[in-house]
Amino acid sequence: MDYYIGLAQIIGIHTLLGLSAYAVLLTGQVSLAQAGFFAIGAYVGGMLTVLAGWHVLSGMIVAGLVAGVVATLVGFPALRVKGLMLVVATTAFGEAVRLFFFNFNYRIRRGDVLIGPSGGEGFRQIRFFQENGWSTIEMALFIWAIVILVLATLWWLDRSRAGTVWRAVGEDELAAQSAGVSITAVKVSAMGLGGVIAGLGGALYAHNTTHIEHAQFGVVLATFAIAYPILGGLTSVLGTLAAVVFIQGFLVEGLRFLGDWRNLLFGALIVLAMNLRPNGLLDASAVAALRRGLSFRRKGAAHARA
Amino acid sequence: MLELKGLSKHFGGVKAVDGVDLRVRKGEIVGLIGPNGSGKSTTVNLVCGVYPATAGRIMFEGADITRLAPHKRVRGGLARTFQNIRLFQRLTVWENLWVARNTAGQGEPRRLFGNWVGGQRAARASVEELLEFAGLHSKRDMVTGALAFGEQRRLEFARALAAEPRLLLLDEPAAGMNLEEIGDLRHRIVDLRRRGLAVLLIEHVMELVMGVSDRIAVLNFGRKIAEGSPAEIQAHPDVQAAYLGDAEV
Structure with a gap:
């Protein structure tokens, strides 16, 4: 049972990471800096x-x-x-953040032990949950409360005026600008929102694992962050959630029994998934079908739309 | 209301636009013609702020907008269409208009998240009108990429109007249209003048430019070589030389 609770925690945290990339991706920016923001959140949260x-x-x-x-x-x-060029620049930023924490040493004496980030050795004993007697299920519920809050916020944003404007910028910047949209305001606020979400995820991650170090926040994590929304499709935040469940739940954990063969199959299955659903796991038609299904149950008049 | 003073744009050694003076008055349709590569589209891009001007000034309603950010020019009442249609292909017809309508009339860059209640109802109503205007009411929830070419042209035209401009820049709006569609476009342009809008029309289809323009300016190699009424332009020897080539050479 604890295994599944632990998996739920990981899925929740990675969903936040994926959603941070989703927000940025909506405006057409492919950012590999999300792992860097995630690391900042982890270290700042842990230190506090x-x-x-x-x-x-x-x-x-x-x-x-x-x-x-x-x-x-x-x-x-x-x-x-x-x-x-943006991919290269944001990768460089992410690496700069990682190397900063590789060299970041800030330890204070508490009793007869030193606590705090310790460069390459990492930052150990982030034990707020354990010290305050939270059970694993309480931790999972706490994480998922945050995830649902962020999911709901992005869902609402997506369907609001701002979401339409963000997508317009992602589609065609010149046309959006000619429609009176400030590209600067849209792209920078998307980046900022993505940073907030990644920071929340990072802080949860630090407290969930209790031990963080620079190597966890490298290019691999940044690639995962951007892979979730791309694999999930940019039609809906639920696509990102579906992709995290698919990758973390099915590919990483579900195939563990395969041993070393897992890594091989992992790549192959992602390629297969992208081929079967080139517009993401939840593409526009899937979302439309979902919505038709929901309204059918609500109103019993789905055929009226078609 | 729009005045270009000695406007120039040089790309390296190429003088794409070279010291052009031009005026568009309120409620006036000004045609801008010239052979390919004569600097017409560059002029539009300068007026919209896509490129910074190398030299010269752009005045709009008495204010110098030469250095103003592009989106602020749109909010200030200066909208455009593109030579090659640029719609938000994956957004719906309604959303395309909604994006442009929501930034309308904003003097300063505010309200990315604001304007929730009162403004939205008025904005929604005006999007309905624009859908009606573009004849796309029945296709409002369709993804724009799925529209026919002529429908995309009409939608782009409506999107430009959604920004509530007082001056509209039309960059070859008739490109790729059949005669029937050009006739429809002509009515729409004339209708804009009736509503008090000024139009700067760039076009290769001479029947259209000659038919609707109050005044026509001719560019060649980035310079203005003639300006006058359609009849004067048609009779102008320099214009004939620019289009047909100089008979004596």
Whole structure:
């Protein structure tokens, strides 16, 4: 049972990571900096609870805000580059963040032990949940409460005026600009929101694993972050959730019995999934079908739409 | 209301637009013609702010907008269409208009998330009108990429109007249209003048430009070589030389 609760926690945290990339991707920016924002959230959140003795909730909120501010600052220079150049630039930023934490040493003496981030050795003993006697199920519920909050916020944003404007920028910047949209405002705020979400996820991750180190926040994590929304399809936030469940639940955990063959199959299955559903697991027609199904149950008049 | 003073754009050594003076008055349709590569589209892109001007000034309603950000020019009342249609292909017809309508009339960059209640009802109503205008009411929820070519042209035209411009820049709106569609376009352009809008029309289809324009300016190699009424332009020797080639060479 604990195994499945643990899996639910991982899926929740990775969903936040994927959603942070989703928000940015909506405006047409392919960012590999999300793992960097995630790392900032993890370290800031961990330091606030461990060193400053904060509650995890307030520590997580501040971690999200710090990551959001950094992401906003990254958003401005990111405006100047597009496509592959943006991928390169954001990868470089993510690596810079990782190397910063590789060299980041800030330990204080508590009793007869040193606590805090310790460069390459990482940051151990982020034990807010354990020290306060949270059960694994309470931790999972806490994580999923945040995930659902973020999912709902993005769902609402997607369907609001701002969401339409964001997608318009993602489609064609010149046309959006000619429709009176400020590209700067849209892209930078998307980057900032993505940073906040990644920061929240990072803070939860730090408290969930209790031990973080620079190597966890490398290019691989950044690739996962961007793979979730792309594999899920950009039609709906639920696509990202579906992709995380598919990758973390099915590919990473479900195929564990295959041993070393798993890694081989992992890549092959992602390629297969992209071939079978080139527009993502939940593409426009799947979302439309879902919605028809829902309205059929509500009104019993789905045929009226068709 | 629009005034270009010595407007120039140089790409390296190429003088795409070279010291062009041009005026468009309120409620006036001005045609801008010239052979391919004469600088017409570059002029539009300069007026919209896609490129920064190398030299010269752009005045709109008395204000110098030469250095103004492109989206602020749109909000200030200056909208355009594109030579090659640029719609948001994966958004619906309704959403295409909705994006443009929502930024209309905003003097400054505010309200990315604002304007929730009162403004939205008015905006929705005006999107309905635009759908009616473009004849796309029945296709409002269709993805734009699935529309026929002529419908896409009409939608782009309506999207430009959604920004509530006082001056509309039309960059070859008749390109790829059949005669019937050109006739329809002509009515729409004349209707804009009736509503008090000014239009700067760039076009290769001479029947259209000659038929609707109050005044026509001719560009060649980035310079304005003639300006006058359609009749004057048709009789102008320099214009004939630019289009047909110089008989004596």
